[in-house]
């Protein structure tokens with residue numbers, strides 16, 4: 001039976017491009033998920049095996065990253081228009097381009113140190129929290145005598161666009177990782193903290209205020225720590241909470257290292273001066289640890305933060 005080729009389109013979907021613009025110490029982020037779909041005179045590609053009219057999806061991906069460097073990302077609309085026009089006007093067989101873009105918004109982390117020095121203090125300029133509320137969680141256990149309250153949050157995404165290094169690690173025959181002296185540090189925080197309130201006769205913490213302040217100390221520690229590893233940042237975040245919140249004795253974090261890889265733009269004659277990154281969603285390093293007040297015993301289950 002003869003068949004007829006109907007609607008068809010192709011391209012690279014979900015190009016996760018992160019562009020950092022450095023205005024002195026003040027950094028600006030554009031974080032996009034760009035999907036390219038091209039169509040046109042592509043019958044032969046499907047019907048005969050000739051790829052003469054096929055611009056590789058790999059090329060569409062490279063174009064997204066190269067354009068981020070060459071022309072910047074003023075807005076998702078401007079960037080999409082530019083890409084669509086490029087594909088349609090530069091390749092004769094390509095008659096239509098559809099560019100879909102999701103943009104992830106970031107806000108600066110306002111640390112009290114930065115606020116006290118007014119905006120412009122270093123800490124606030126390169127530390128970001130992704131817009132959209134995290135999920136706040138709690139678990140209460142009562143056996144008729146003792147209470148256990150473990151609270152926390154998940155899906156709070158944060159990024160430092162500088163002040164992060166990673167070097168001096170073990171190198172064996174399988175190690176290919178290059179040492180990094182200025183990298184992006186980003187993670188999606190899942191954390192739990194255990195209250196030392198265990199008894200109806202004790203005064204209860206103000207749970208709402210405790211959450212707000214714990215979150216604030218955690219974010220401030222993330223923003224203010226000059227990091228040599230995500231492990232070190234984790235320890236600082238947890239320690240800051242324990243040092244400032246007397247109602248909390250134990251903190252556990254599960255921090256995926258949301259890797260941002262510098263894109264090699266040399267093949268296109270472009271220099272990538274720590275500006276254009278590929279945000280990988282997997283694989284990811286997963287850094288987990290419990291930090292305890294001196295004398296406290298660990299009770300937060302090891303895999304609780306990983307839910």
Ligand SMILES: O=c1[nH]c(=O)c2[nH]c(=O)[nH]c2[nH]1
Pocket residue numbers: 166177228229230231257285
């Ligand atoms: O902060 C980091 N900790 C690691 O343990 C690690 N391992 C790795 O490859 N990159 C990183 N980064």
